[in-house]
Amino acid sequence: MENDYNLLQKYVLAKSGIKVISPGNCKEISWNIEKLLGKIVSETTLKRFFGFANQKYSLSKYTLNTLCEYAGFNGWDSFHQTISVSGDGEKLVAHTLWKDFREKSLQVTEVTQKTLKNSSGLPFPYTISRPTVEADFKYFMESDYKFFCLTGAPGAGKTLQMAHLVDKFFLGKNAPYESSIIWFFKQNTSKELLAYDIDLIKLLEDQFNLGEEFNFLEYFHKAPDKVEGKLVLMVDGLDEYLYERWQLDYIFENIIRLIEYLDGEKWLKIVLSVRTSTWSILRNKFEQNEQLNKIWYSGISYQEELKANMIALNKAEITTVLDSICKETGATLYPCECLYNLFSNPYYISLYYYLLKKDINTKGWGDALFCVLVSSFINKKLRSARDYIEKDHLLRKLVRLCENDSSGCQVEKNKLLHGSEGCLESYYNLINEGFLIEAYDDRNFDPHIYVRFLHDSLYTYFLSLEWMDQDDQLEQVISLTEKIKLYPSGRRREMLTKWFIWHYRLKDPDAFIKLAFSGGLSPNETWALLNFSCDILVNMKVELTAAQKTEMVHKSAAFIASHFMELNCLSKRYEKTVSLLLSYASEEQDKAYLLIIQCIMAMLRLDKKALWKGISELRKINENIFVAYFPIHPVHAFEYLFGYYAMDTANTQVLASIENFIRKPPYTQDKSLPQTGQVLAYQFAIFILSLSRRRMDVIAFVETIQYLHPHLFTRESCSGITIHLLLRKAFACLRSNQETQASEIAIKVEKCLSVEKDLTSHSLLLLELLKGEIAMRKEEYRKAVEHFLYAYEHCRQNEFIMLQIYAALPLLKIYKMKNNFKKVVNIFNEVQKAMQEIYFPIKDILLEGIMA
Structure with a gap:
């Protein structure tokens, strides 16, 4: 009985965060018990329990049960039975300490998780967790590394990725580290650290409600064999409210002291999420300290040139998210390259979802959705801002500096702010809101901070406005056309041209004809503008005169007829555009061209x-x-x-x-x-x-x-x-x-x-099929498979059913010859699925050929 009493005393002290008991602590423990359980154990009784007063008779069953409940057991009998089975009182104390602190940390983490998920622009189940980041995190948790950092541009999805990691590795069903202590900071922690001069080490101890006489970290440092998992500190949005270099330096010194404080503890892990510009500064500090550099795990997903592991979403990831959104809202979307490029930043997918929920008309948009989203972002973050004039001044100034700077679309921060010192707060707001991003370049002896637009869509938007403001001629569109011809071809020129059509959609509805068919643009650029313009005509109900419709249809029909094999002629966007033009067509010659294309x-x-x-x-x-x-x-x-x-x-x-x-x-x-x-x-x-x-x-x-x-x-x-x-x-x-x-x-x-x-892929895929057949005739089967497989996969992705079948036949022949029946079955099933919508009898002949 006496040993049981002694062990229970240790549990009560551990629960109270007291290392050495004194008579004065008994009153504090009595308060804690009443607050936690709503039961009363008097100060006098506790003094007798700890031996400060003579114990004339045994403690009551009520007192023993209450003390055991306070220590984390169901009662005295449960406590006695547990320690009898375990036979190791110290281990049981350690287990209870670990469990107790894990429960306290979970309360903080679950509140943080709930806050992050509720503040997400998308329903959390729709969001994507990056597999490469998950793989890196898993390796980090199993390794001796102690520091891992999620880095990326604003809106890249760092916060949601942190939430996914917490769910998968700590809180979810069958989570591999469910016994570990996970402490996930709220987003405003960095602001608190700066405002109240809080020491991270002290904050860590205070968060666990540890008393001055008891140190959780010190306890397990002396008893590492009793550690039951990992202690993981995760801090999100560390730099969300910090702009000045001295502020970042202060926080980084705090983090570095914490890392050094935890030195040697393999079961302690620190995970941060910061922007690339912030990480560049912290990374520089790590490089100057060999010991710190050794404990940082970069991971396979980290790209040194981008200073990031939260890179842009790829097309497959974007498609997965959009499918979930469209399924819920009933929207139908076939993204063009500009939209894919925009959606690579998850923020714009969230904005699309917001607009869908707010305005049913957004469902009908296609290629021009690109402009709808960027314009909505600018109106929301810029037009209605109290410092709109200062922000607009800085953005226009950056455009002018980028045009005149040979280094590309970024300039030194000092250049941008020179003469605009009064706009410093607006500058930091533009960074925080996702307009601009800083990059720290320390390659030279004299390092510089550079600034650029976060996304090309924003740069081209303000560049188009700048060009329009510079040109006051009567025939403005004609003048802009000449500028566009001189601009280097590529995605940026395509976006620029779309912005001009967008700006002129009401003032000059046939601006598209002037811009697209004036010469100097490639077929794919013209095709992109045609889809874009038709999207505007349908969704914004822009009225064209009969003469404008005739001119547009005549030139468009001739263009599509001459180039449609160069374009993705099976795209749903293509079909929609041809149908609209056909509805505008008044001349039989144009109708004939468009009907033949449809056939x-x-x-x-x-x-x-x-x-x-x-x-x-x-x-x-x-x-x-x-x-x-x-x-x-x-x-x-x-x-x-x-x-x-x-x-x-x-x-x-x-x-x-x-x-x-x-x-x-x-x-x-x-x-x-x-x-x-x-x-x-x-x-x-x-x-x-x-x-x-x-x-x-x-x-x-x-x-x-x-x-x-x-x-x-x-x-x-x-x-x-x-x-x-x-x-x-x-x-x-x-x-x-x-x-x-x-x-x-x-x-x-x-x-x-x-x-x-x-x-586009149609001509290129025909060439791949030709190369495959040539290689097959030479019995170069490995090379043939490479060509056929490339053609097959791209045909499948682009719904070229006929070419997919032609690519499948030789692949099946080679795989059967090589006895690779697993691949034979996979390809056969995929082709059969693709042919489900075919209602010609020839389908049966084709299937027989494939089966043979």
Whole structure:
């Protein structure tokens, strides 16, 4: 009994945070018991319990039960039974201490978790945890490293990633470190540290309510064998309220002292989340201290050039989040490259979700959603700000400095603030709100802090405004067009052009025509602007005059007809744009072009219903249009293709027309490029010959076009139609055992691609399939698999069903030959799934071929 009393005394002292008991402590313990349990154990009774007063009789069962409950047990009997089984009183005391402090730390952590999740712009289940960061954190926890840091730009998702780590590793079901003590700071800790001059070490001890005479860390330092897990300190948003270098230095010194204080304790871990600019300064301090540098774990996800491990979201991660949002809201979104680039920063996905929940009309936006989101961000953070003038001044000034600075789109912080010292608070607000980001460059003897726009969308927005303000001419759009031509091609020029259309959407609705078709832009840039403009016309209900509609449709139809094989012609955005233009079309010639494009798209998707609808609409077009503009009748062509896919009697009249075209071309040699109707006719004619396996006719047909339009096949004039015709000829040569000629064409196509780099996956995938077939004939199976697999994966991602099938067949043949039946089954299942929407009987033939 006496040993049980002695052990219970240790538990009560540990619970109270008292190392050496004195009579005066008994009153404090009595208060603690009443506060915690609502039960009373008098000061006098406690003095008798600890031996400060004579004990004439034993303590009551009530007193013993209450003291045991205070110590963390169910009662005296439970306590007695537990220590009898364990046989190690000191170990039991340590266990109770660890458990008690873990419960206290969990209270702090759970409040922090709840706060972070509730303040997230997205429902927490929709958010993404980065697998590479998780892998790094897991290794860090198992290693001897003591310091790990999440670094990234504002809005990169650092806070949510911290919450994901806490859930997965500490709080979740079957968490690997559920017995560890996790102490997750609230976001405003760094502000408190600075404002009240709090010592992190003291804050750590105070957070656990440790008394002055008892030190939790010291206790387990002396008894490391009794540690039951890890003690992990996680601090989020350390630099959220800190801007000046002296403030950061103060906090960093505090952190470094804490790390040194915990030196030697392998079970102690520190995890921070900071911005890249802040981390650059802290990283520099670590490099100056060899001991500190050794305990920092960078991880495989850390990128030294970016000073970050919280890098931009990739397309797969973005798609996962958007799928969850669209499923909840009913929105449909097919992101363009500009949107993917914007959504790589998770903040803008949160903003999209917010707008969806606030305004149902956001559901209809497509490519122009890019401008809607950035404009909403600027209106929310800038236009309504009390220091709007100061912020706008700094942002415009940064744009001007970036234009004149050879180092790129960043300038020294001192340059930006020179003469604008009164705007210092606004400058820090712009950083905190996600407009600007600082970068610390210590590569030179004299280190500098540089500043740039956090996202290119913001830079191009303010650059477009700056250009417009600089140009007061009457024909402003014409002047801007010349500036755009001189601007280097790429994503930034595309965004700039979109911003001009956005700014002029009401003032000058046909600005798109002036900007897109003035020359100097690549086909993909023009196509991006066309999708963007159609999106604005639909969603903002911008009214065009009849003349504006006619001009827009005429130029757009001619452009799409000439370039659609260079574009992602199966994109849902493409279909939406063509349908809108068709609704605007008033001239039968333009209607014919657009209907033919829809029919080709339906044919590539093997869409029976859409193809028949297109044929029915084409039959309504005046016959004179077909005679005047098309060397091969389009209705006859698509009737043949429909019959072929339907395995029905096909209209062979078109085959006779193509044969006649080869023998007796309807026009003489023309050194100019082919007209729109001719280009479309060449496209569907080559499809017909290829599907009919008339290989020699394919070769003769392409050679006829080479004779009629020699300029089309020069490297300078290389385009999508050139690539497509050459590749079809190469396939025909290869399958006619003319391997040398097929290889020569493949080399020529690659040279063309070196000139025309703005082609999309369709032409490139055809080339990969050709290379795969050439390698397979040479029995270079490893190389063949590389080409076929590349084509197959990209076809699957872009929904090129026909090409996916063509890529699958040789892959299945090689895998079967190599006895890799697992891959055979995987590819077969994927192709079968892709073909579920095909309603042509040819599906059964294709499946039989795949199964064979």
